[in-house]
Amino acid sequence: MSGPSRIPGGAESTLRFRFDGVEYRARPGDTLAAALLANGVGRVARSFKYHRPRGVMAAGVEEPNALVTVGVGGRTEPNTRATDLYVYDGLVAVSQNRWPSLAFDLGAINGIAAPFLAAGFYYKTFFGPASRWMLYEKFIRRAAGMGKAPTAPDPDAYEHRAAFCDVLVVGGGAAGIAAARKAVAAGERVILVEQQRALSGSIEGVRMLTRTTASGLWDHGFATLAERLVEPGQTPTPGQPAQRLWHVRATRIVLATGAIERPLTFAGNDRPGVMLSQAVRSYIARFDVLPGERVVIATNNDDAYATADAIAAAGGEVVAILDSRASGPATHFPVFTDAVPLSTSGQTHHLASVKARVGAGTRRFDADLLAVSGGFTPVVHLHSQAGGKLDWREDLQAFVPGASPQAVSSVGAAAGEVPAIAATVAVLPDPKHSFIDFQNDVTASDLDLAWAEGYRSVEHLKRYTTLGMATDQGKTSNMAALAHLASVAGVTIPQAGLTTFRPPFTPLTLGALAGADGGGHAAPARRIALYDRHQRLNPLWQPLGLWHRPRAYPIGDETLHAAALREARAVRTTAGIVDVSTLAKFAVTGPDAAAFLEIVCATGVAKLAVGRGRYTFMLREDGMVMDDGTVWRIAETRYLLTSSTGGADRMEAHLSYAHHVLAPQLKVSVVAQQEHFAGIALAGPLSREILAALTGTEMPAHMGVAQAAIAGVPVLILAASYSGERAFEIYAEGHLAGPVWDALEVATRAAGGYPYGLEALEFLRIEKGHIVIGAEGDGRTTPHDLSLEKMLRKAGGFIGASGLTRPALAAADRAQLVGLTSDTPIPEGAMLIAHDGAPVEGHVTSAAGRVIGTGAVALGLLGGGRARLGDVLLASSPTRGQSARVTVTAPVFYDVEGTRYRE
Amino acid sequence: MMQIDCPYCGPRAQVEFAYERTLDSIVTLDMPAEEAVSRLYARANPRGLDDELWRHSFGCRQWLVLRRHRVSHAIVSITEYAP
The missing domain is CATH 3.10.20.440 (2Fe-2S iron-sulphur cluster binding domain, sarcosine oxidase, alpha subunit, N-terminal domain)
Incomplete structure (x- = not known):
C-alpha cells in the first residue's frame, strides 16, 4: 500500500x-x-x-x-x-x-x-501584427484557465447584515479564544469570527460566527465578514440565504489569523504527494487521514520535527528528515543535516521517490509523501488592508505586523509567534520545473526571465509573470518569490519590496456582495403619481434613472415607432398629453429669491414680471452647462424653478450648496418638490381651446401663468412648449392628479388627439432643436457651444461666470451644436467624418425622423460647427454597420420663427 | 468605509454622506476670475490633514467641515460649516 x-x-x-x-x-x-x-x-x-x-x-x-x-x-x-x-x-x-x-x-x-506560456507571454504577443494576437489568444484561452462560471442564474438568496461591537476577534484558534475571553471578562461586547466549522473552545457571552471569513478590513474599524450558511453547491434550508455578508463596525480589532506555512522550491515540488508539513499533521489530527505511508520531511526549522512524531504515531514511516541547517533538535528519526530536496518522481496519486542533496553528495529516498516546511508567513493581510505597516523579522524570514493607524492588533502566530527558520538560498538545478506560484504556474525560471528582461520592481514582476495574481493571491508563494527575487538581485527581502494586500482575503461570491439587491431589487423603482392611469393604457415603460415613464402607448399590434409617430403627429395636428411629473421642481421663496436665482441661473431672472416665466440654464463652476429648465415668478417673492428629471438630485445638492455655502446671507427658502406635484403637458394646436373649455378660464399667452381648477382639482398652468406647438404644463398635487389626467385625456381624445410618451416627445423636441441634458448638454459644452450665449446675463455674478473666462472656451474649433439632415435614417451616436478613414470631427447626439414629411433630422456636436452650415459629412457608426450622408444645418427643423406657440 | 460623527445625528456610516470639496477650493461669488479658476484647477492635495466640506445627504442634509488625514483617514474634527 x-x-x-x-x-x-x-x-x-x-x-x-x-x-x-x-x-x-x-x-x-x-x-x-x-x-x-x-x-x-x-x-x-x-x-x-x-x-x-x-x-x-x-x-x-x-x-x-x-x-x-x-x-x-x-x-x-x-x-x-x-x-x-x-x-x-x-x-x-x-x-x-x-x-x-x-x-x-x-x-x-x-x-x-x-x-507559449512563459513569463510575460501575453504581453509579448501584443508586439507584431494584431492577427498574431488573435491566433494566440484563441490558443491561450483554451490552454490556460480555471473553472468555468455557471451560465444558469443563481437560485440562491443572499443577505447583508450590519452589526457593531467593542472587539472583533478574527480567528478562533488558541490566541483568538484567549483574546475573546479577556475582552468578555472586561465587559466588552465581542464578535469572534472563525473560518472553519468548529472552534477549539467556547466562550459565554461572545457572538460566534463560524464558517465565516473576515474578508476585508477597511477604514475606522469597519470589517466585512462573509458567512457561509451552507457549503458551496449545497441547497440552503428553504427561506434561508446561502451566504450572509456582515458589515461590522468595531471599536477595536484583534487579529488572530495565524500563519501560513511556506513550501520549498525544488524540481517537481508541485507533484501530488508534496504537502506542507503542518497540513500533514492537520490531516492526521483532524481527519484521521494519513497522507502517506513512507514520508520524507524537508525543513529549515524545528516545527517539522513534530510532524515526524505525528506520522510515526499514526502508523506511518519517517524515511528521513532533510534539514537544511547544520543541526536540528534531538530526535530518534533519521536526520540528514545540510540537506535539501532537489527533485521528485511520482506516480498517479503519490510520490515514488525524493532526490536530495545531502552535504556535497546526493541521495535518493523511496517515499510516497514529502512533507515540506519552508517557514511560516504570518497572515498580515487584514492588518495590511487596514493600513498597518509591516516589519521584517530576519529570524523568521517573514514580515510581521508593525504599527497600525487603526485600533488593530495582532496576536499569536499572526503577530510572529512562529518557529524561527534558517535563511537558505536554494540552488535550483532545474528552475523550469521548480514552482514558485503553484496556482498560476509561475516557475523560478519565469522570474529569472523577467529579471533578465529588465523587470526590477516587484510590482512590475508580479504583473509581468502573473505571480500572486491567482485566486489564492499568492498566499503560499509570495515569500518564496520575494526570496528568489532578493537572491537574484543580491538584496535583502525587505529591500526587494512587497506587493499590496487587497481584499477579499479569500474569493467572494458575487451574490454575497449583491445581497438582496439583485434582479428586480437591483435598484429601487420610482413610480410616478399617475402610474395607475398609465398602466390602464398598457404603455411600453422606459426606465429613466430610477423612474419608469411611458415610452409610447401602442394600439393593437402597433410597433414602438409607429405608435410614437402617431402620437407625435397628433401633437403637430390636434393635441396630445404627456406625463412630465418627473421634472425637477423647486419652490424658491423669500425676499431674496430673485437674487438667489441669479446666482444659480446664468440668465436674467430679476426682471421677470409676476405671472411670467422664461427658459433658463445653469452652469457648473467650470462654465459648462449643467442643466436647463424654466423659472416662473408665481408671486412677488415666490418662484418655481424646473430642471431636468435626470439632474434632479444633483440640482438639489447644487442649490443647497449655493444657498448654504455661497450665499448664506440671502433670505430665501428652497424646497425640492419633484414628487409633490404631478405634471401633465397638453400640447398641440387645439390645446388652448381644450384647456379653456375644461377650466372655463382664458389661457395665458406663451410663458404666462394661470391658476385654475380641472375636475374640481386646483391646478397651476404654465404656458411652456417643448414640442414646438402651443402647449401648457398643468401641475396638481400628486395625490389629486388622477381626475385631472382623466379629464385631459377625455378632452384630448375627443379632439382627435392621444396621450404620448417619451419617444414621441423625443421626435418633437429634436425636430424643434431643443437640447437635452445628457445628450447635447454632455458636461463638456458651454453656453456658446449650444448657441445659448445671447441669453447669458451680462452683469455676471452667477456660478460659472468665472470659469467661462478661460481662453480655451472661446476657441473657434470647439464642438458646437448643429443640425443634420438626411434622406436616410441617421444613426444616433455616430461619428461625423468627411469620408471613411478621415479624422472624427464630431458626433450625432440625437436623431429622429421628421414627424410630418419624410427624411431624417438629427442634432450633433461638430468641431467649429456653427461656421460649417451646408457642409456634407458622413455620419458613420461602424459598430452598428450604419451610416448616412448628412448636411449640416442650423439646429432647428420646424417652425424656425416660433409662430406656432406664440400668437 | 469611514464612520463620520455628524454633530447633528451622531456617528453614521460614510455612505450617508457626500464629499463636496476641500475648503480651499470653494469659489466665492465675489472672487476675481483668475483666482476662481486657480481654486478650481490648482489644488493643494496635501499628504496629511486637510479641511473638507461634506454634506450629510442621506441624513440631516447639513453641510459639515471634516478635518481629515488624507493618508490614514483619521478624522480630527467635525464641525458645522460656517462661512
Missing part, C-alpha cells in the same frame, strides 16, 4: 459524494480534500497553464492546487478549494482544467502550451 489513506478505526463514513463521476464516502466533518485523501485520491486537479497533475498541498484556505468545481446548474461554484469545502451528502465535484479527463489530459501530454 502506498499513498494517502484513512487511519483504521474511528467513525463510520456515512456521507456519499461524487468526484469526477465516481462515488466515494466521507465522514461527517471531512473536507473534500480530507475525504479524497482518505479514499486514496491524491491527484485532484490539473494546473493553470501547463496542465500538470496536482494534489492537495495544504489543509486550509491557502490551498493553491486542489481547486474543484462544486455543485450543479446555477449553484455551480468554480475554483473552490477542496480544503475549504466540507463534504455533505450528495456533494458533486469535478476537477478543472483538463480535457478529456483528469487522468488523460491532451494539454499535458502534448506539452504544447509550455513554450
Whole structure:
C-alpha cells in the first residue's frame, strides 16, 4: 500500500459524494480534500497553464492546487478549494482544467502550451501584427484557465447584515479564544469570527460566527465578514440565504489569523504527494487521514520535527528528515543535516521517490509523501488592508505586523509567534520545473526571465509573470518569490519590496456582495403619481434613472415607432398629453429669491414680471452647462424653478450648496418638490381651446401663468412648449392628479388627439432643436457651444461666470451644436467624418425622423460647427454597420420663427 | 468605509454622506476670475490633514467641515460649516 489513506478505526463514513463521476464516502466533518485523501485520491486537479497533475498541498484556505468545481446548474461554484469545502451528502465535484479527463489530459501530454506560456507571454504577443494576437489568444484561452462560471442564474438568496461591537476577534484558534475571553471578562461586547466549522473552545457571552471569513478590513474599524450558511453547491434550508455578508463596525480589532506555512522550491515540488508539513499533521489530527505511508520531511526549522512524531504515531514511516541547517533538535528519526530536496518522481496519486542533496553528495529516498516546511508567513493581510505597516523579522524570514493607524492588533502566530527558520538560498538545478506560484504556474525560471528582461520592481514582476495574481493571491508563494527575487538581485527581502494586500482575503461570491439587491431589487423603482392611469393604457415603460415613464402607448399590434409617430403627429395636428411629473421642481421663496436665482441661473431672472416665466440654464463652476429648465415668478417673492428629471438630485445638492455655502446671507427658502406635484403637458394646436373649455378660464399667452381648477382639482398652468406647438404644463398635487389626467385625456381624445410618451416627445423636441441634458448638454459644452450665449446675463455674478473666462472656451474649433439632415435614417451616436478613414470631427447626439414629411433630422456636436452650415459629412457608426450622408444645418427643423406657440 | 460623527445625528456610516470639496477650493461669488479658476484647477492635495466640506445627504442634509488625514483617514474634527 502506498499513498494517502484513512487511519483504521474511528467513525463510520456515512456521507456519499461524487468526484469526477465516481462515488466515494466521507465522514461527517471531512473536507473534500480530507475525504479524497482518505479514499486514496491524491491527484485532484490539473494546473493553470501547463496542465500538470496536482494534489492537495495544504489543509486550509491557502490551498493553491486542489481547486474543484462544486455543485450543479446555477449553484455551480468554480475554483473552490477542496480544503475549504466540507463534504455533505450528495456533494458533486469535478476537477478543472483538463480535457478529456483528469487522468488523460491532451494539454499535458502534448506539452504544447509550455513554450507559449512563459513569463510575460501575453504581453509579448501584443508586439507584431494584431492577427498574431488573435491566433494566440484563441490558443491561450483554451490552454490556460480555471473553472468555468455557471451560465444558469443563481437560485440562491443572499443577505447583508450590519452589526457593531467593542472587539472583533478574527480567528478562533488558541490566541483568538484567549483574546475573546479577556475582552468578555472586561465587559466588552465581542464578535469572534472563525473560518472553519468548529472552534477549539467556547466562550459565554461572545457572538460566534463560524464558517465565516473576515474578508476585508477597511477604514475606522469597519470589517466585512462573509458567512457561509451552507457549503458551496449545497441547497440552503428553504427561506434561508446561502451566504450572509456582515458589515461590522468595531471599536477595536484583534487579529488572530495565524500563519501560513511556506513550501520549498525544488524540481517537481508541485507533484501530488508534496504537502506542507503542518497540513500533514492537520490531516492526521483532524481527519484521521494519513497522507502517506513512507514520508520524507524537508525543513529549515524545528516545527517539522513534530510532524515526524505525528506520522510515526499514526502508523506511518519517517524515511528521513532533510534539514537544511547544520543541526536540528534531538530526535530518534533519521536526520540528514545540510540537506535539501532537489527533485521528485511520482506516480498517479503519490510520490515514488525524493532526490536530495545531502552535504556535497546526493541521495535518493523511496517515499510516497514529502512533507515540506519552508517557514511560516504570518497572515498580515487584514492588518495590511487596514493600513498597518509591516516589519521584517530576519529570524523568521517573514514580515510581521508593525504599527497600525487603526485600533488593530495582532496576536499569536499572526503577530510572529512562529518557529524561527534558517535563511537558505536554494540552488535550483532545474528552475523550469521548480514552482514558485503553484496556482498560476509561475516557475523560478519565469522570474529569472523577467529579471533578465529588465523587470526590477516587484510590482512590475508580479504583473509581468502573473505571480500572486491567482485566486489564492499568492498566499503560499509570495515569500518564496520575494526570496528568489532578493537572491537574484543580491538584496535583502525587505529591500526587494512587497506587493499590496487587497481584499477579499479569500474569493467572494458575487451574490454575497449583491445581497438582496439583485434582479428586480437591483435598484429601487420610482413610480410616478399617475402610474395607475398609465398602466390602464398598457404603455411600453422606459426606465429613466430610477423612474419608469411611458415610452409610447401602442394600439393593437402597433410597433414602438409607429405608435410614437402617431402620437407625435397628433401633437403637430390636434393635441396630445404627456406625463412630465418627473421634472425637477423647486419652490424658491423669500425676499431674496430673485437674487438667489441669479446666482444659480446664468440668465436674467430679476426682471421677470409676476405671472411670467422664461427658459433658463445653469452652469457648473467650470462654465459648462449643467442643466436647463424654466423659472416662473408665481408671486412677488415666490418662484418655481424646473430642471431636468435626470439632474434632479444633483440640482438639489447644487442649490443647497449655493444657498448654504455661497450665499448664506440671502433670505430665501428652497424646497425640492419633484414628487409633490404631478405634471401633465397638453400640447398641440387645439390645446388652448381644450384647456379653456375644461377650466372655463382664458389661457395665458406663451410663458404666462394661470391658476385654475380641472375636475374640481386646483391646478397651476404654465404656458411652456417643448414640442414646438402651443402647449401648457398643468401641475396638481400628486395625490389629486388622477381626475385631472382623466379629464385631459377625455378632452384630448375627443379632439382627435392621444396621450404620448417619451419617444414621441423625443421626435418633437429634436425636430424643434431643443437640447437635452445628457445628450447635447454632455458636461463638456458651454453656453456658446449650444448657441445659448445671447441669453447669458451680462452683469455676471452667477456660478460659472468665472470659469467661462478661460481662453480655451472661446476657441473657434470647439464642438458646437448643429443640425443634420438626411434622406436616410441617421444613426444616433455616430461619428461625423468627411469620408471613411478621415479624422472624427464630431458626433450625432440625437436623431429622429421628421414627424410630418419624410427624411431624417438629427442634432450633433461638430468641431467649429456653427461656421460649417451646408457642409456634407458622413455620419458613420461602424459598430452598428450604419451610416448616412448628412448636411449640416442650423439646429432647428420646424417652425424656425416660433409662430406656432406664440400668437 | 469611514464612520463620520455628524454633530447633528451622531456617528453614521460614510455612505450617508457626500464629499463636496476641500475648503480651499470653494469659489466665492465675489472672487476675481483668475483666482476662481486657480481654486478650481490648482489644488493643494496635501499628504496629511486637510479641511473638507461634506454634506450629510442621506441624513440631516447639513453641510459639515471634516478635518481629515488624507493618508490614514483619521478624522480630527467635525464641525458645522460656517462661512
